[in-house]
Amino acid sequence: MKFRQKRQVEDIHINLTPMIDCLLFILVFLLLSTTFYQQSRINITLPDAQGVPPKQYDRKIEVMVDSTGHYAVNGQALSSQDVSDLSTAIKQATDGHRDLMFVIAADAKATHQDVIRVMDVAGQLGFVNINISTKAPTRGYE
Numbered sequence: 001m002k003f004r005q006k007r008q009v010e011d012i013h014i015n016l017t018p019m020i021d022c023l024l025f026i027l028v029f030l031l032l033s034t035t036f037y038q039q040s041r042i043n044i045t046l047p048d049a050q051g052v053p054p055k056q057y058d059r060k061i062e063v064m065v066d067s068t069g070h071y072a073v074n075g076q077a078l079s080s081q082d083v084s085d086l087s088t089a090i091k092q093a094t095d096g097h098r099d100l101m102f103v104i105a106a107d108a109k110a111t112h113q114d115v116i117r118v119m120d121v122a123g124q125l126g127f128v129n130i131n132i133s134t135k136a137p138t139r140g141y142e
Contacts, residue, residue: 060101061093062133063118067109071118081114087121098126105133 063086064072071078073089094100102122106115115132122130 059097060103061090061127062103062105063090063122065104065106065110065114065118067107069111069114071114083117083121086118087125090121090125094125099129100127102127102130103133104130 062074064075066072069081071081071086071089073086074093076089078085078089104115104118104122106118119130
């Protein structure tokens with residue numbers, strides 16, 4: 001007698017290699033296209049003041065002073081608190097233009113001496129349009 005053999009059912013395997021390849025390709029693409037550069041900024045809390053709204057200028061020099069006395073010129077943090085480093089950084093940022101608007105953004109808890117130091121350097125370099133940045137109070141304004 002000849003018996004019919006049962007068909008052997010092969011185990012079904014799902015090949016995940018192509019899916020993993022696609023996911024890795026997408027991950028690499030996202031990593032290469034994402035910008036990780038974040039400009040180093042000093043976190044400051046501006047004091048409240050009521051005044052005129054600021055004018056818009058094409059170019060300006062912004063010196064930030066944090067509560068510990070560290071400086072940043074146009075978002076670039078300085079490595080030391082030395083006056084000569086501050087003066088050099090401002091000279092490099094201005095390229096010899098002394099008619100630019102000079103903005104001092106000092107933290108509400110920054111010492112008066114640190115702010116005066118920035119004003120003194122700006123005056124020695126020949127800036128005449130010096131402004132101190134503040135924020136409008138949250139109460140009383142619509």
